[in-house]
Amino acid sequence: MTLHAHHDLALRLKQQAQQLGFDPVGLAAVPAGERLELRTAALERWLAAGYQADMAWMADPRRRAVEQLLPGVRSLLAVGLNYYVEADRAPGALKVARYGWGRDYHRVIDGRLRQLGRWLEQQVPGVGWRACVDSAPLMDKAWAEQAGLGWIGKNGNLINRERGSWLLLGHLLTTLELPADAAATTLCGSCSRCLPACPTGAITEPFVVDSRRCLAFHTIENRDPELPQAITSKLEGWVAGCDICQDVCPWNQQPLQSSEDADLQPRPWLLNLQAEEALGWSDADWDTKLRASALRRLKPWMWRRNLRASRSGTA
Structure with missing residues (x-):
């Protein structure tokens, strides 16, 4: 060629x-x-x-x-x-990371x-x-x-x-050899807004995230029956993932193009998740709600654990 x-x-x-x-x-x-x-x-x-x-x-x-x-x-x-x-989430709704909405x-x-x-x-x-x-x-x-x-x-x-x-x-x-594009240049500059915004200090230094302190890790990957108290007290309503370090980023505060992609539109229940109601859902209810969702990674018992933790964290 x-x-x-x-x-x-x-x-x-x-x-x-x-x-x-x-x-x-x-x-x-x-x-x-x-x-x-x-x-x-x-x-x-x-x-x-x-x-x-x-x-x-x-x-x-x-x-x-x-x-x-x-x-x-x-x-x-x-x-x-x-x-x-x-x-937008409904007022008072618990928070689920955006990547899991569709x-x-x-x-x-x-x-x-x-x-x-x-x-x-x-x-x-x-x-x-x-x-x-x-x-x-x-x-x-x-x-x-x-x-x-x-x-x-x-x-x-x-x-x-x-x-x-x-x-x-x-x-x-x-296996094809195709012409490469130029690598991206870092444009964070002196901004470090994401570091103090993390409620648990998981971004220990610029570019370094300690999963052991990260709300997203604990709500999604932690398989322990209870979340650590240091995490529970800082959940701030997050029960599946966390977007705080993205929400505060100046690059996410410019006018952004909203996706029209049908596969990415949010399931309504994820924008209006209430602890009392959701704690009453059966495993079968969760199975139906999480069909073809990345959030299936959280088993029903984990959702319940996180929901209970979100209540005790705000109590």
Whole structure:
């Protein structure tokens, strides 16, 4: 394939991704060079400090070696799916992180990336590809940064100039060598609004999040029968995830485009979640309400634990 043909295919691949609802999109070369090496070293330090808590999968060695996910990988298309929806919770409702408002993003992104992979195969028969969502052992934010989608902010989230940090990420790995986009430049500057905003001090220093103190970790990943008192007393109404460090970010306070994507529209009950009512729901009720939701990760007993904790935390 000529250089011109590679550039043309890269452009058409991005256009196809945009037609599937992804924006921004960008390409990174594999191997990526020094920045990825620095990000990998930072992950090693984070793991060594024990900040991953019980999330053993963060130590999967494949996370630090993209070649193990797709032998012969030469390029990576990073895609972002805007999940910001202009909708308000009902007064007094408990809080659920925005990423869980719509359909399970793993399914949504994976399905669309697979469509993209099949399109690529039609253009270049025999090409190798693999779709990856955040359940795959890949440094997804680091690769998205490398592909120019945005920069990793001091709160650990990927931030885009136009979209802020309300982006769900996906990646299409391919054995094709495609022209890479420029990596993103960090634009947090001297702002550190997210650090003091975290009620538990989980952002221990810029760019470092200690999961052991994070409300999102405890409400979603912690499998203990009760939440630690230090967490319960600081829940501030959050019962499934937490968006505080994103809500205070100046990049999220600009006028943002509200997603019209049907898969991302909020389920009404998530915007009007009341502890007393929800504590009366059976396991079957929860099963129905959480059908095709990323929040199925929380079992009914965990929802009840979190709901009870939210009441005692405000008592």
